[in-house]
Amino acid sequence: MAIPEINLVDPDSYQHSGPPFEQFAWLRAHAPVFWHANGGEPGWPGFWAVTRHDDIEEVSRHPDIFSSARRTVNFHEWPESTIVRRRSGILDADPPQHTRLRGLVNRGFTPRMIGRLESRVTEICAGLLDDVEGEREADFVADIAAPLPVQVIGELVGAPPEDRGKLYELTNRMTGIADPQLSSPEDFNQAVAEMYAYAAGLAEQRKHEPRDDIVTKLLQPGDDKDELTDHEFGIFFILLILGGNETTRNAAGGGMLAFFQHPDQWQRLLENPALIPTAAEEFVRWVSPINMLRRTATCDTELAGQQIAEGDKVVMFFTSANRDEDVFAAPQEFDIGRDPNPHLGFGGGGPHFCLGRHLAALELRILLQAITERMPGMTLAGEASRLRSNSINGIKHMPVRF
Ligand code: HEM
Numbered sequence: 001m002a003i004p005e006i007n008l009v010d011p012d013s014y015q016h017s018g019p020p021f022e023q024f025a026w027l028r029a030h031a032p033v034f035w036h037a038n039g040g041e042p043g044w045p046g047f048w049a050v051t052r053h054d055d056i057e058e059v060s061r062h063p064d065i066f067s068s069a070r071r072t073v074n075f076h077e078w079p080e081s082t083i084v085r086r087r088s089g090i091l092d093a094d095p096p097q098h099t100r101l102r103g104l105v106n107r108g109f110t111p112r113m114i115g116r117l118e119s120r121v122t123e124i125c126a127g128l129l130d131d132v133e134g135e136r137e138a139d140f141v142a143d144i145a146a147p148l149p150v151q152v153i154g155e156l157v158g159a160p161p162e163d164r165g166k167l168y169e170l171t172n173r174m175t176g177i178a179d180p181q182l183s184s185p186e187d188f189n190q191a192v193a194e195m196y197a198y199a200a201g202l203a204e205q206r207k208h209e210p211r212d213d214i215v216t217k218l219l220q221p222g223d224d225k226d227e228l229t230d231h232e233f234g235i236f237f238i239l240l241i242l243g244g245n246e247t248t249r250n251a252a253g254g255g256m257l258a259f260f261q262h263p264d265q266w267q268r269l270l271e272n273p274a275l276i277p278t279a280a281e282e283f284v285r286w287v288s289p290i291n292m293l294r295r296t297a298t299c300d301t302e303l304a305g306q307q308i309a310e311g312d313k314v315v316m317f318f319t320s321a322n323r324d325e326d327v328f329a330a331p332q333e334f335d336i337g338r339d340p341n342p343h344l345g346f347g348g349g350g351p352h353f354c355l356g357r358h359l360a361a362l363e364l365r366i367l368l369q370a371i372t373e374r375m376p377g378m379t380l381a382g383e384a385s386r387l388r389s390n391s392i393n394g395i396k397h398m399p400v401r402f
Pocket of ligand 1 (some may be wrong): 060068073091092102239243244245247248251284289290346348351352353354355356359360
């Protein structure tokens with residue numbers, strides 16, 4: 001294999017050509033912990049690109065060495081004031097603060113709480129397909145994949161139906177940040193402020209009128225009388241919206257696109273619906289909705305034989321881990337029966353392993369079931385356009401016919 005020019009962070013190339021799979025393959029084979037000096041953020045000297053499955057697990061499972069809190073988990077370099085504020089949320093916290101927050105929010109995500117949503121998710125999927133069925137054509141992203149998780153999260157937090165439109169609009173302004181056609185930094189900040197205020201209103205209401213729902217549960221003190229502060233609740237609410245929407249939307253959109261590109265697998269699913277659960281997991285491996293996340297070294301250390309200095313930026317490329325030939329047989333094949341499928345689409349294990357993974361899998365399974373039953377002839381009706389982002393592997397529009 002020729003030595004490719006390495007640039008893993010050019011958003012334009014993600015938009016036009018998708019993830020740099022050839023570069024990832026070369027790096028996994030020759031430089032699995034690679035000093036990526038170019039293409040970083042202005043004023044930041046570069047970063048370590050970690051591309052192998054095992055090394056990403058190693059980083060994820062050692063928050064004492066690879067911190068989420070020091071400079072957040074984003075590739076972007078935030079000002080110190082933003083970093084301090086973000087540490088109140090679980091995503092950008094380290095133990096012991098993370099352990100405390102995770103313990104409190106876990107209560108809302110038990111299999112019982114998620115299982116209870118199953119019939120509502122089924123109704124939501126049916127409603128979305130009802131809305132487009134008569135048209136014979138739709139934008140799979142705008143009409144199905146995007147509204148599904150917004151409505152499910154609205155359901156999860158018990159937002160009244162009349163607020164769902166507002167939640168959808170705010171969500172889109174928050175998630176489109178990387179793409180100037182969709183949002184701008186000012187718009188993003190404004191939308192976050194409005195979402196935070198919305199969360200405060202919801203919390204206030206539940207404190208006066210408790211219900212048997214997740215928001216009420218999150219606002220109650222835990223067994224040891226500890227509880228989320230109002231600010232922690234607001235940040236967590238925003239994280240649910242940010243973490244639960246775009247990811248699920250892109251797993252659904254990118255997964256369906258994979259079916260259009262591999263019609264033999266679609267046929268296989270129609271003939272064998274028992275494969276729906278493994279197909280849903282393969283969506284997440286194949287798409288890797290979160291391309292990369294960042295950690296910061298807390299001390300001098302070594303990873304895969306490479307010296308890393310305290311303060312260095314370390315970036316985990318989940319998309320690359322999910323194509324690692326040391327872990328997956330035929331990783332370049334979209335195989336809906338893949339089992340086991342130890343993909344890192346939900347993170348590399350350790351304390352930050354995705355809190356919403358059971359909910360995401362439930363949504364994808366129910367969606368697949370609905371489409372196979374009601375629109376088995378769905379096909380691509382034009383070109384799918386990709387999001388301009390190096391952090392999110394996303395699809396903006398995908399015309400379909402059925
Ligand atoms: C296919 C869909 C999804 C994907 C690919 C995904 C991916 C991820 C990844 C990679 C992480 C690890 C973060 C890290 O290591 O720093 C994570 C964490 C998280 N996810 Fe998801 N996620 C999905 C769906 C959801 C949903 C539906 C929700 C909630 C409704 C959710 C809520 C969260 C939260 C709260 C965290 C932070 C956990 C912590 O820091 O302890 N995710 N997710």
